[in-house]
Amino acid sequence: MIETGIPKLDEFLGGGMPKGKSLVYFIQPGVEGEVFGMQTVYSALKNGRNCIFVVSSTIPDIIRGQFKEFGWDINSYNETFFCVDAYDPLIGAPSKEKYVVSNPESIEEFSKMIINIIKDSPPTTIVFGSLSTIIDLCGEKETISAVRDWNKMAMLYDHVMIYNFTAWPYSEETLNSIKGDLFNAVISIGGIAERVIFGQYFGILKSDWTKEIKKSMLFRVLRPGGIKLYIPKILVTGPFDSGKTTFVHALSTRAISVDRLGTTIALDHGHVDYKGFSADIFGTPGQERFDPIIKLLSGESMGVFLIVDSTNPTDFVRAKQMLEITKSYGLPMVVVANKQDLPGAMAPEEIRKQFNLPQDIPIVSVVATDKKGVFEAFEVLIDKITEGRI
Amino acid sequence: MPDIIDILDEILENLRKTGGVEACAAVSRDGLLIRGIIQKQQFAESFAAMAATMLGAAETATIELGKGVPNRVIVESDQGKLIAVGAGPKALLIVLVDSNTGLGLILLELEKAALKVKELLT
Numbered sequence: 001m002i003e004t005g006i007p008k009l010d011e012f013l014g015g016g017m018p019k020g021k022s023l024v025y026f027i028q029p030g031v032e033g034e035v036f037g038m039q040t041v042y043s044a045l046k047n048g049r050n051c052i053f054v055v056s057s058t059i060p061d062i063i064r065g066q067f068k069e070f071g072w073d074i075n076s077y078n079e080t081f082f083c084v085d086a087y088d089p090l091i092g093a094p095s096k097e098k099y100v101v102s103n104p105e106s107i108e109e110f111s112k113m114i115i116n117i118i119k120d121s122p123p124t125t126i127v128f129g130s131l132s133t134i135i136d137l138c139g140e141k142e143t144i145s146a147v148r149d150w151n152k153m154a155m156l157y158d159h160v161m162i163y164n165f166t167a168w169p170y171s172e173e174t175l176n177s178i179k180g181d182l183f184n185a186v187i188s189i190g191g192i193a194e195r196v197i198f199g200q201y202f203g204i205l206k207s208d209w210t211k212e213i214k215k216s217m218l219f220r221v222l223r224p225g226g227i228k229l230y231i232p233k234i235l236v237t238g239p240f241d242s243g244k245t246t247f248v249h250a251l252s253t254r255a256i257s258v259d260r261l262g263t264t265i266a267l268d269h270g271h272v273d274y275k276g277f278s279a280d281i282f283g284t285p286g287q288e289r290f291d292p293i294i295k296l297l298s299g300e301s302m303g304v305f306l307i308v309d310s311t312n313p314t315d316f317v318r319a320k321q322m323l324e325i326t327k328s329y330g331l332p333m334v335v336v337a338n339k340q341d342l343p344g345a346m347a348p349e350e351i352r353k354q355f356n357l358p359q360d361i362p363i364v365s366v367v368a369t370d371k372k373g374v375f376e377a378f379e380v381l382i383d384k385i386t387e388g389r390i
Numbered sequence: 391m392p393d394i395i396d397i398l399d400e401i402l403e404n405l406r407k408t409g410g411v412e413a414c415a416a417v418s419r420d421g422l423l424i425r426g427i428i429q430k431q432q433f434a435e436s437f438a439a440m441a442a443t444m445l446g447a448a449e450t451a452t453i454e455l456g457k458g459v460p461n462r463v464i465v466e467s468d469q470g471k472l473i474a475v476g477a478g479p480k481a482l483l484i485v486l487v488d489s490n491t492g493l494g495l496i497l498l499e500l501e502k503a504a505l506k507v508k509e510l511l512t
Contacts (some may be wrong), residue, residue, distance in 0.1 A: 232422050256436050258443070266447065267421075269439040280435050282421060296446035299420035
């Protein structure tokens, strides 16, 4: 399997791409999608694979500069990384690259180059920086039929083919064949605007080597860093003195709190960077007199941590009430059974009984003061959030 | 879709150019940063969450007391001022102003910008 290097995507694809397969990143115009192909290049190189990047939208030096901006040092992979320069000849500039397409406006020239590479190279990850640029230069029908040949050849010679494609208003036929039968897998990358957050997401439209997966992930592009999965809002709520603030601080890379005399009066805000994910965490106050603020803060959450004090069964009534206030029913939720280190703490299953919780809501044992179980709870919630969304 | 972001960026850019404005941002009512021009980007999210809470708490308080919806929240310190205004049902605008600038022009510009954001995001 060849990894794409995009967090979670490899997992969705069952470990990555089998050799001989092709994949297209189908990018809505206006979304930062080119970074997907680049991140795949870097991840392939880092895993000791050969990689070829077909540059057709700007000069290769600028592309190399972009890799650097993301913090990906590709210059140390002189032996395994090569560019195909399909830009410099367009502007009549001399090229420094090993492979040059002498006339990028002719699909025959292009095809000759690519087929030669496919035949002569050991198994390689071949990434096209911009398929849409090639289509613009060489024509829609011509390019599609060339790509069909390349993918067939790649299958014979065990290469992996990856394309960045920006979905400009091409003909219906072209778009359909790109989304349809031309590639083994289609990853759609788009933006959302109907709610207030302007997010970017990717999801698997199709992949012929895995079961159908209806999952999508929000992401942000960081420089340096590349693609990070992003969850704009996770709510941490629960009764007074259950340990919400401690939990937020234990989980966060950086966090701030508005509190007086040890109790939160407005909110805790924390930011988490963990395993390719970044998330913003909002902790609510627990005391009833702050209920209006809780209501105000809880909109648009994508998931909820409900913190309960395991030693205090009377908490559970208030906990349920808080779920109602925050309108959290139906959102992905994890119950955090905090203070497991104290005498008299109830086991998660006892809590489930007392609380009357359905089986599908996970309960995680946590000692927030020692950071015990905190990241397990985070992973469980992330799994819940990514499950079944599209 | 990208158009809205571009317009929003432009509104913020204009606001930022007003004398004395150090940073400004558009934030959703429930505390998520939409767009912002802030030097210390890593604090932007917290800044957004805090400002939304302030305005939200102020609105809850004045409405409960029968005094209607507040026009804005102004926080003054020796080092500067923080102003938050509602911009429609979905968003609010916040600006950070240095200590030696009067608020007259800024409030005016902020009001104008808030109206535009309200148009844009409803």
